[in-house]
Amino acid sequence: MTLSGVAGRLFAPLGLTYIYAVVASLIVALTVTPALSLLLLPHHAKAHVPPVVRWTRGGYERLLRIIVGAPRVAIFFAAVLTIGRPRIAAAFRRNIFT
Numbered sequence: 001m002t003l004s005g006v007a008g009r010l011f012a013p014l015g016l017t018y019i020y021a022v023v024a025s026l027i028v029a030l031t032v033t034p035a036l037s038l039l040l041l042p043h044h045a046k047a048h049v050p051p052v053v054r055w056t057r058g059g060y061e062r063l064l065r066i067i068v069g070a071p072r073v074a075i076f077f078a079a080v081l082t083i084g085r086p087r088i089a090a091a092f093r094r095n096i097f098t
Contacts, residue, residue: 067074
């Protein structure tokens with residue numbers, strides 16, 4: 001952990017416990033929950049597609065075809081967003097708190 005002294009000795013176990021709890025929750029969410037839903041939910045349930053999914057599916061599929069067709073462009077935009085994120089956050093803090 002990054003804290004030292006009394007604060008480190010006080011909060012390090014809490015931080016580790018939080019990390020362990022989140023990891024355990026992730027493991028349960030990925031393993032136990034789907035298994036129990038397969039066992040406990042009825043198998044004859046009919047799949048219902050919500051209207052929002054129907055409306056956005058066409059645009060999403062079109063965007064996905066563009067991204068798969070030009071992966072370098074997608075990587076470039078992802079890099080720009082990742083690199084620019086701290087600068088955007090700093091500018092936001094400067095404008096809000098000053």
